[in-house]
Amino acid sequence: MLHTSDWHVGRTFHGADLLTEQDTVLQHLAGLVADESVDVVLVSGDIYDRAVPSAEAVRVATAGMRRIREAGAELVLTSGNHDSAARLGAFAEFAASGGLHLRTTVAGIAEPVVFDGGDAPVAVYGIPYLEPETARHALGIEDRGHTAVLTEAMRRVRADLAGRPPGTRSVVLAHAFVTGGAGCDSERTIAVGGVEQVPGSVFDGVDYVALGHLHGAQVLDEHLRYSGSPLAYSFSEMAQRKSVFLFDVDSGGAGEVSRRDLPVPRPLATMRGELEELLAAPEHAEHVDSFVSATLTDRVRPVDAMRRLRDRFPYAVHLDWEPEGAETAVLRYAEAVRGRSDTEIARGFLDDCRNSPPNDREEELLVAALESAGKHDPGQDDPGKDGEPR
Incomplete structure (x- = not known):
């Protein structure tokens, strides 16, 4: 079996389209299925990045699943907190005949996909993302919160498993934030009432739990793992090795789990410095084809900085300005404008935005704009060189 999750097909990276990169990674997954003779691919939620994916996102995801199927594996998918469970599972009954098994409903939690494991059958249960308030009504429980609904879901899984032939092995897919996992900036919070984490003990009693939701691959216990997303979706994921987990299930349960890195x-890439330095520094040549986040340290905010940065780094997607040595003062609006004319406030705003007052030409434009709005007060102007208001 191969464990993956959080494809988020259709997501952008700071506005940059990722469909080409997502298609590349999904092609690699299909190659891995063929090379490793994988029988089953588990996808633990968030196949798409939004409830109503674009036609192109559907095309990329569908092509990826088709390649995996053609490579010889069946697929078991659950919905996540980004997917629309209803849309993803709309053709579940028909898809199953082609080797695509969708588990997106509360009613289907205790209806496993059963595979022939050779010397022992393997029951794969899919727990879709359960929004606590909605799910507790569907599950018929009074208690609220993520722990309550997942506890009931796992109770149903164990009850079904108890009625299976002796020796049946078990795998559970779940989309949740399990205590001990490390999150990152690209994950949408699933907090309800301030609590979004559930204890790992909720999933006790099964051979392997294929978790989704957190984007970094991590091992909470030998049988309890996050595969993470196949691509980085924020700069907070720069140090992560994107990967999938491979494991065998036999009469002894889930065997040794191995990790395969993804392309x-x-x-x-992140970089920091004055704009002219970043544009000329030879050490940044290796980042020409990278998604770049730059922090500019120029004393005065450079004009048209992103366009100039993209002249060298076409995939620059994020820009911050943190002038070296500048003191950051946080003022309430009332304090910032008290006793100042509209002209002074406008000048101060420009100065605050770029750490430099308006030049003569900008001053003329500013005064003209305020005069046209009936807001200019010449009496409050700074005197020019000849002693007259500018």
Whole structure:
């Protein structure tokens, strides 16, 4: 079996389209299925990035699943907190005949996909993302919160498993934030009432739990793992090795789990310095084809900085300005404008935005704009060189 999750097909990276990169990684997954003779691919939620994916996102995801199926594996998919469970599972009954098994409903939690494991059958249960308030009504429980609904879901799984032939092995897919996992910036919070984490003990009693939701691959216990997303979706994921987990299930349960790294279609890079330095520094040449996040330290905010940065780094997607030595003062609006004319406030705003007052030409434009709005007060102007208001 191969454990993957959080494809988020259709997601952008700071506005940059990722469909080409996502298609590349999904092609690699299909190759891995063929090379490793994988029988079953588990996808633990968030196949798409939004409830109503674009036609192109559907095309990329569908092509990826088709390649995996053609490579010889069946697929078991659950919905996540980004997917629309209803849309993803709309053709579940028909898809199953082609080897695509969708588990997106509360009613289907205790209806496993059963595979022939050779010397022991393997029951694969899919727990879709359970929004606590909605799910507790569907599950018929009074208690609220993520722990309550997942506890009931696992109770149903164990009850079904108890009625299976002796020796049946078990695998559970779940989309949740399990205590001990490390999150990152690209994950949408699933907090309800301030609590979004559930204890790992909720999933006790099964051979392997294929978790989804957190984007970094991590091992909470030998049988309890996050595969993470196949691509980085924020700069906070720069240090992560994107990967999938491979494991065998036999009469002894889930055997040794191995990790396979995934390709990085477009790496991430961060850099800091004055704009002219970043544009000329030879050490940054390796990042020409990377997604770039730059922090500019120029004393005065450079004009048209992103366009100039993209002249060298076409995939620059994020820009911050943190002038070296500048003191950051946080003022309430009332304090910032008290006793100042509209002209002074407008000048101060420009100065605050770029750490430099308006030049003569900008001053003329500013005064003209305020005069046209009936807001200019010449009496409050700074005197020019000849002693007259500018």
